[in-house]
Amino acid sequence: MAGSSLCSLMAVALLACASVVSATVHTFNFTTGWVDANPDGVREKKMIGFNGQWPVPDIHVKKGDRVQLYLTNGFDDGTVTSLHFHGMFQKLSDGNRNEIDGPSMVTQCPIVPGQTYLYNFTVADQVGTYWYHAHSGSQFGDGMRGAFIIHDDDEPFHYDEEMVIQLSDLYWKPYYEVTQEFMSRYNPTGAEPIPQNLLFNNTLNATLDFEPGKTYLMRFINSGLFVSQYVALEEHELTIVEVDGVYVKPNVTDLLYIATGQRMSVLVKAKEHDPGRNFALMQMMDEVMLDVVPPELVRNRTHQISYNRNYEAAESFIIDDFDSAAEEFYLAPLDDIKLLDHYDTQITFNLSLNNLGDGVNYAMFNGITYVHPKVPTLTTVLTSGELATDARIYGDNVNAIVLQKDEIVEVVVNNYDSGKHPFHLHGHNFQLIQKSPEYRPEADYPEYDQDKITVPYNESAPLMPFPEYPVLRDTVVLAPSGHIVIRFKADNPGVWFFHCHLDWHLTQGLGAVFIEDPLSLQESETLSDNYKQLCSAAEIPNRGNAAGHTDDWYNMEGLPRQPRPLPSGFTAKGYFAFIVSTLVGLLGIYTISDYGLSETISDDQAVYDTLKGVLDANGISY
Template sequence: MVTVNGKFPGPRIVAREGDRLLIEVVNHVQNNISIHWHGIRQLRSGWADGPAYITQCPIQTGQRYVYNYTIVGQRGTLWWHAHVSWLRSTLYGPIVILPKPGASYPFPKPHKEVPIIFGEWFNADPEAIISQALQSGGGPNVSDAYTINGLPGPLYNCSAKDTYRLKLKPGKTYLLRLINAALNDELFFSIANHTLTVVEVDAIYVKPFDSETILIAPGQTSNVLLKTKPHYPNATFFMSARPYVTGLGTFDNSTVAGLLEYERPHRIHQQSITDLSADKLALFKPNLPQLNDTAFATNFSNKLRSLNSAEFPANVPQEVDRRFLFTVGLGTNPCPENQTCQGPNGTMFAASVNNVSFTMPTEALLQAHYTGQSSGVYSPYFPIIPLSPFNYTGNPPNNTMVSNGTKLMVLPFNTSVELIMQDTSILGAESHPLHLHGFNFFVVGQGFGNFDPNKDAANFNLVDPVERNTVGVPSGGWVAIRFLADNPGVWFMHCHLEVHTSWGLKMAWVVLDGKLPNQKLLPPPADLPKC
């Protein structure tokens, strides 16, 4: 397996708001590599954003590249991961951004902070799995386990020893920094007999609220406060995660568990699960929602609100320059001649935004844009609405074919954008966690069915909507986001279910330079990798 510095999960990066980071990545493996610093705004530093063939050519075997960027106006939990094919299955780790010196959290200072990163484990090589799926046109094999901090836990065969254990003291408050690094699954997470207080998502403070269960999509982060019981309980508690699944495809429906243990008054050596009963410790398991509990998912996301305080305002664009409607969903491509395909009705699975399935370029889009040599690399004419409207969430049309191309949406500097992302029922309605590079955005509304601009827009929250970098487009519904295009460069937007990204559910925005010097993309670094 491919790792960073021999660690799985990879090393934790700890920085402060305002810090400049220089991270040298040296490629010692046969695969091309690039690293994305997920959620970092990358103001004018798109060269350090990381998605292969979008902002940079990948780092080839034996080559190196220094990612150079400054963390501006951000604090909280983010993460880094590979951004080539399915390599992020093992190449990922936490980014912890502490407040500036002297600044405090807008919640009680925790006794201790603990990163908890969820992943997916494949017994086979994930690169071989997606390669075979793309050749056959069918769905890829699913993972063999989920992991907490790299460990699958006791509910899988032969893995009781590989269990993450969180040891806590009674009567304390802990900050858990949750990250979903799973390739293809949104996850429910809960700790038996404990309530979690959500205080931050995607490195943005939110109005605190209590929840027994957290929903976290791939790409998303959540900071939660955990108050431990005032006295030492004679019990051990499972902390468990399992998928929230809305599509028709196959999926891993297993549960990963770690152990929350209270530090004993008298130190007892680490023991296996089988020893717990001998020690007369009760073992409590949480009740997680059903796999397809969309009502819980909706209710949970509706509770998320920006803090919107004097210190942490929610600067929602009140007026909008450009409005877009993007359909997101699955579709098909024809099977090549003289080949048998395993997609629907003998086709190949595809996925698209506004019926455009993104064709990856062979040179980096940002370089093509910066040098003014984009002709033949990409088209600047991405459709602003679906070319042929239909009842998106009703009976799907008979024609499931998508178009293919490298089309980008061009925006003048400082354009305020409202984007409606509409799920479609083609090959089954499904929740899609969409991630926008280079920006945070405000989630001003969401609902089910087809978006109605007359009725739905009137109910948008323009006061304290949650601000994030990755949002779930509801299964059979829509989500509305607003953002200010104040960061020049080329910015990727894609589904964070890796299988859908592989099938083409991705696009990119070009934000042009502004007039002032500090509104222009900086020149590329001298060591920028070549394709």
């Protein structure tokens, strides 16, 4: 028995040694900068590249490998930056540090020009499809993004080749100009900026080569700023096998729906014999998300599945029923991971969009719009001692929630807004246990009270049975005027951002911070020298509460906060009506002046038709 036990121990040790020896360290040295490009072939613009090149490279590693990525801020215009590996847990138990998660002013200080930060971590137990992107401003919309693929020697499915496909949207103006126009009192309704184009692997009109008889793994990543996208492949089935790095039971469909931040991998079986033709792969905007559809906007792009490039290009095809897209709620993890059947803590976020005193439209949880603190939240955790468990030291401006070690957390989000919101949780996968359908007002009833059509979660009467094996993922779509309910176990100490991954909504402040088991985090991690160097270069304190104070940890003097509420009676609709009325009035004055001063007799009917058209377009009765 003793000999048998000794042999077993030696075998485990040898396996551990073999694992260490086989692991690879991948080292990257990237310097950011603006690069002249023409992504869609329509208009030149500057994109954010690495080492003078754009697109930035995709990164491929294997399970167990280590990544060392040195990111140097090479911008010469004062732009700050940071980097996030989307979907990675960065667990302390894997030898990683919470500070490398990356969101600026959450787990690190921004990297100012000339500074370098090392993102150093092991990909221990995660596999599948991820991506990495800037987490400062809306920089990834200008190209600071790439796929991050973790290969698994034990994949539970077979394929001959893989294809990594980024779906994104493109704005011709730089992100900071679009942001400035969006976050303006001249956009009182908070209408999201409409992209000028769609990109498929950072280009337009792509061609993917198929060979008869082969099976392809297609890894789709929506790395755009705004629109969800549909994907359909002519006369080929799509078998979903992975979402957000989690293997799922195979699910056959002919239409995918992928929101920004989400990933979905599908197996596609090529035709057994040369079909003598090529086929269309359709990439389509979810145009329901657009407040206005410009007539010049191309909402559907046709790409080619080519069996022979000498064949004629396939023509586009029409999708008759977008409701037939695979629904994420009904996917199930391959490993039969059971529902967390209770919760210890329930957090309810009521989502709304409202104008504040500066006339700008903001997104809010429970009336609070996220405004980043004076020091990163992680700094406050690691320098506050026993006070780290007191949510008050993190300020009242970030929706801070302190979670206890290993508790089961339920998060409810009720949507008091008519838009879709893809929510992403850092540091965890979650179980999706409730997801309501969309609720929209009748088309002939444009004036409505959002509060009256929203269907909040009713715990005593849930809309659907809880799934036995709920889908696990890190990004989920919240339907208009509906709700989602998610659960996860607080077993990963750290500061984890929970936010809408539709980046314009994050820009509006739609985020919260979970401070998970802060005392365990203090035991395992201190601020690294590199971290403190970044903060010092940015003139940000390396100790203190959310307002940067250390003498009194409850003193929030100087804390950045949201603007004051609007005066009574002012609303987004009121601002809009005022602006429209002013424009109509000015047009009327101009028309009267032109009519009265003209040397020729004007066409009275033309003048009437012009004014009538303006009034009708803006819903003004006369």
